[in-house]
Amino acid sequence: xGTTYPNPLVGSVIxxxxxxxxxxWHRKAGKPHAEVNAVNSVxxxxxxxxxxIYVSLEPCSHFGKTPPCCDLIxxxxxxxxxxxxxxxxxxxxxxxxxxxxxxxxxxTVGILExxxxxxxKRFFTFxxxxxxxxxxxxxxxxxxxxxxxxxxxxxxxxxxNPYSRQLAHKWRSEEQAILVxxxxxxxxxxxxxxxxxxxxxxxxVVLDRTGKISEEYAVKDLKTKTIIITENQNFKNSxxxxxxxxxxxxSLAFQITDVLFRHEIQSVIIEGGRATLxxxxxxxxWDEALIFKGNxxxxxxxxxPNLSGKLTEKxxxxxxELLxxxxx
Numbered sequence: 095x096g097t098t099y100p101n102p103l104v105g106s107v108i109x110x111x112x113x114x115x116x117x118x119w120h121r122k123a124g125k126p127h128a129e130v131n132a133v134n135s136v137x138x139x140x141x142x143x144x145x146x147i148y149v150s151l152e153p154c155s156h157f158g159k160t161p162p163c164c165d166l167i168x169x170x171x172x173x174x175x176x177x178x179x180x181x182x183x184x185x186x187x188x189x190x191x192x193x194x195x196x197x198x199x200x201x202t203v204g205i206l207e208x209x210x211x212x213x214x215k216r217f218f219t220f221x222x223x224x225x226x227x228x229x230x231x232x233x234x235x236x237x238x239x240x241x242x243x244x245x246x247x248x249x250x251x252x253x254x255n256p257y258s259r260q261l262a263h264k265w266r267s268e269e270q271a272i273l274v275x276x277x278x279x280x281x282x283x284x285x286x287x288x289x290x291x292x293x294x295x296x297x298x299v300v301l302d303r304t305g306k307i308s309e310e311y312a313v314k315d316l317k318t319k320t321i322i323i324t325e326n327q328n329f330k331n332s333x334x335x336x337x338x339x340x341x342x343x344x345s346l347a348f349q350i351t352d353v354l355f356r357h358e359i360q361s362v363i364i365e366g367g368r369a370t371l372x373x374x375x376x377x378x379x380w381d382e383a384l385i386f387k388g389n390x391x392x393x394x395x396x397x398x399p400n401l402s403g404k405l406t407e408k409x410x411x412x413x414x415e416l417l418x419x420x421x422x
Contacts, residue, residue: 095267096267096269096270096294097121097122097293098121098123099123099270099360100123100358100360101120101123102120102151102181102183102214103119103150103214103217104119104127104128104149104150104151105118105119105120105128105149105150106118106119106128106131106132106147106148106149106150107132107147107148108133108135108136108142108145108146108148109145109146109147109148110142110144110145110146111144115137115141115145116132116133116134116135116136117131117135118130118132118133118134118135119131123159124160125160126160127153127154127160127163128149128163129147129149129153129163129166129167130160130163130166132147132149133147133166139170142170142172143170143171143172143173145172145173145174146172146173146174146175146176147167147172147175147176148176148178149163149176149177149178150178150179150206150210150213150214151177151178151179151181151210151214152177152180152181152186152187152188152190152191152203153167153177153190153194154181154190155186155189155190155192155193156185156186156189158185162190162193163190164190164193164194164197167199168193168194168197168199172199173199173200174199174200174202175194175199175200175201175202176202176205177191177201177202177203177204177205178204178205178207178209178210179203179204179210179211179214180203182217182218182221182222183217183221184221191203216360216361217360219360219361220355220361224355225351225352225354225355225379226270226271226351226354226355226360226361226362227360227361227362227381227382228351228361228362228364228379228380228381228382229265229269229361229362229363229364229381229382229383229384230364230375230380230383230384230399230401231262231265231363231364231365231383231384231385232365232366232371232385232386232398232399233253233254233258233385233386233387233388234385234386234387234388234398235253235387235388235390235391235392235395236387236388236389236390236391237393238398239391239392239394239395239396239397239398240253240366240367240368240395240396240397240398240399241281241367241368241395241396242392242394242395242396243394243395253386253390254386254388254411255388255411255412255413255414256290257411257412257414258386258388258411258412258414258416259290260290260291261411261416262386263287263288263289263290263291264288264291264293265363265384266286266287266291266293266295266296266363267288267291267292267293267294267295267296268293269296269361269362269363270296270297270360270361270362271296271297271298271354271359271361271362271363272286272297272298272362272363273299273300273350273362273363273370274286274299274300274301274365274366274367275300275301275366275369275370276300276301276303276306276307277367277369278366278367278370279300279302279307279311279313280306280307280311281367283311283312284312285313285315286298286312286313286365287317295317296318296363297318297357297359298318298319298320298321299320299323299350299362300320300322300323301323301350301370302322302323302324302326303326303342304324304325304326305326307322316332316333316334316335317334318334319336320334320335320336321336321337321338321353322335322336322337322338323338323340323349323350323353324337324338325339325340325341325342327339336357340353344377346373347373347377348377348379351379364380367396368396368397368398371399375399375400375401378421380421381420381421382418382419382420382421383401383403383420383421384416384417384418385398385401385416385417385418385419386411386414386415386416386417387414387415387416388413388414389413389414401419403419403420403421403422404419404420404421404422405417405418405419406418406419
């Protein structure tokens with residue numbers, strides 16, 4: 095997770111006589127694909143002509159940064175190909191299967207298809223819906239608040255325990271971007287990085303309608319690619335800082351996803367605050383919500399967003415509860 099963008103997550107296993115003789119997965123864009131790594135791991139290549147190769151996503155049939163995997167399968171005379179799901183990417187979609195069948199391979203498609211689609215929900219959403227996969231994330235108190243009335247005592251105010259916060263940083267390393275509103279930056283001056291985990295920092299996306307966020311804030315430190323969504327026309331892009339013009343009206347959420355699509359961002363975590371989260375909820379423009387419930391109470395403050403969705407999972411992280419919703 096988080097290392098293959100813009101490519102999908104793909105795994106492959108090669109089986110002969112009921113035994114796994116090779117396996118591999120795609121590690122990083124520009125590096126060998128899953129099928130290549132699986133074939134290379136087979137010690138006795140003579141077995142390939144009697145083997146079955148399983149792959150979670152349709153093998154590619156075009157030249158990108160690496161040669162087509164279909165050609166590799168054909169060259170090694172692997173007779174049986176089992177594919178989890180069809181690749182939605184226009185340069186591949188269906189053409190890989192067609193090429194293998196024309197080469198006389200026994201091709202089976204749609205095995206564990208739901209699981210394979212789930213694995214690449216970001217990649218599929220990006221190519222099919224022309225927008226990133228959108229994850230809402232917030233922490234709320236036991237009495238339903240995401241922030242106290244004031245933050246004089248502590249910035250930021252923690253609702254969850256350190257393990258929940260570390261998990262949130264792990265998520266940041268897995269998604270391509272993270273988005274927050276103006277007030278979150280002004281109140282907390284967040285870095286929006288993965289300092290409590292290892293991996294790539296996400297692209298930062300910040301709403302700043304009128305240009306309130308000055309160069310002193312961490313989001314403008316130029317250490318990570320940052321996109322500022324603004325109505326202010328007086329902007330100038332720099333090496334790692336990009337300004338995108340949007341109109342802050344009822345269509346804002348859709349405008350933002352169009353911007354992120356142009357920047358080839360396949361997934362984004364919306365971390366708030368409340369107004370920003372509610373903007374995406376009201377537009378019904380979200381796919382998944384990750385909500386931590388802490389065991390502290392504020393009695394008053396900023397209420398949690400209003401969300402209706404399907405609760406698909408509950409987890410406990412020490413004394414915190416994690417609720418996972420899907421927009422179905």
